[in-house]
Amino acid sequence: MKYMIMMFGGAGASMRDRSPEWISGMHALMVGLDAELRESGELVDSRKLMDPSGATTVRFVDSKAVATDGPFAEVKESLAGYWIIESSEERALEVAAKCVDYIEFPMEVRPVMDEPPPATT
């Protein structure tokens, strides 16, 4: 099964007041986990999103799509990045726990649906 492990904007926002040592520690943790997942062959995909202040939300207003500056959810709850790994659920939760222990901000683990491979043209 594939799982998406999601991190949210609140983790990034809390960085403002952290010490340089804490920030370095978090970078090391993330780089280490990323390398570990890549080396083990568990990693399917991993992306970090740019700050939600750069987001635009397109909403359906007065019968048409309208673009407005800002993220859809509150910055705290806005998606900041994700790993998709192929593993047991237990393992996905373990990876998330390693991060949460350090950043003290929640992460979400969710199974990814199976779908047929895209048709090749």
Add this chain to the structure above:
Amino acid sequence: MIEANEPVEDLLRDLAPQILAALARQYGQLDACEDATQEALLAALTQWPNDGVPNQPRAWLRTVARRSLVDHWRSESARRQREVRAAGAERVFPAADDEPADGDDTLTLLFMCCHPALSSTAQVALTLRAVGGLTTKEIAGAFLVPEATMAKRITRAKQAIAQSGATFELPPAQELAARQEVVLSVLYLIFNEGYTASSGAQLHRVDLTSEAIRLARLVRRLLPADGEVAGLLALMLLTDARRAARTTADGSLVPLEEQDRSRWDSVAIQEGLALLAETLGRFPVGQYQLQAAVAAVHDEAATAGATDWPQISALYDTLERIAPGPMVTLSRAVALSNVHGPRAGLALLGTLDADDLAARSHRFDAVRAHLLEQAGDSRRARDLYLRAAKATASLPEQRYLQLRASRLAHDQR
């Protein structure tokens, strides 16, 4: 790949654009010619390591590629088949001596890959594939996109060239200079993509920086009388020489002034300096030569403190005259602040405030933050570091800026 195959692979990558260019000149269809070239390379890769490299590897590849192209046409349709037969043996098996030198063909191929009808991402992909001889999988890996996406991008690019009606020949004289500029910008784009990529995910990435340098060397062989080609190659060598010192083991950025200069590549520096010495003053000056000259001043300084900033400042003044823009002003402000102090740099940046492009660039904020930090204005420096961190698309850069902001906040307490 097996290590013992490396000489064969290097040889094949050198020959690949020549084979493709020769085919494209004769038969036009870039798409089919490229497939045929790949077939020939694959055949060589499976046979040469066992049977040995043939006496005339290029002729061998060309023959196999032609045969593959003919096979392709035969199987494509009955109409095609008739056409090939009608075209006769002289098209399929021309005399070897009726072709121009391979160098010219490779240059034509490069111009075609950097065709103005293509987007810059398409130009980059096609150049790496057709001239660089990289596989689609390798290019996809280098740009972190799925292989199918890159395959599509390359196919679309080839279609766009076919639709533009471009023929396999050098651009007309009146367009040559402009088209050459595009070629150089594509090579520089490839270089920068490799140079600024996050090192964390580099494990399986083809080294775009080395590839850009290899291509620049090739173009330099083809256009030896162009100062900007030499300038670009020198710029790449002098910049890439600092690569090992530019990041720590965990991928964090190390700014120039904090780099361990003993880790710089002195061979690359010497080559870049020699190239620049024989170029400057012999040709009309251009932006790549000037940027290379700046890189040379940095590389020649034994310590950060020994950097000849007045010289760099003068070089940027010249650059601003021939190729003005907010990014040049930004560099000029850094140089100026090192000569006359951070306030002088900030004053120059003040003239950019109205410039929308500059206001939106995170580099502008980052430089201003550095200068404010030097000037002792920690509070405003910190705000700008954080704003720049939010706006950058590079993860190592974001980490560097966050750390910088955090250091300021904690020094204050």
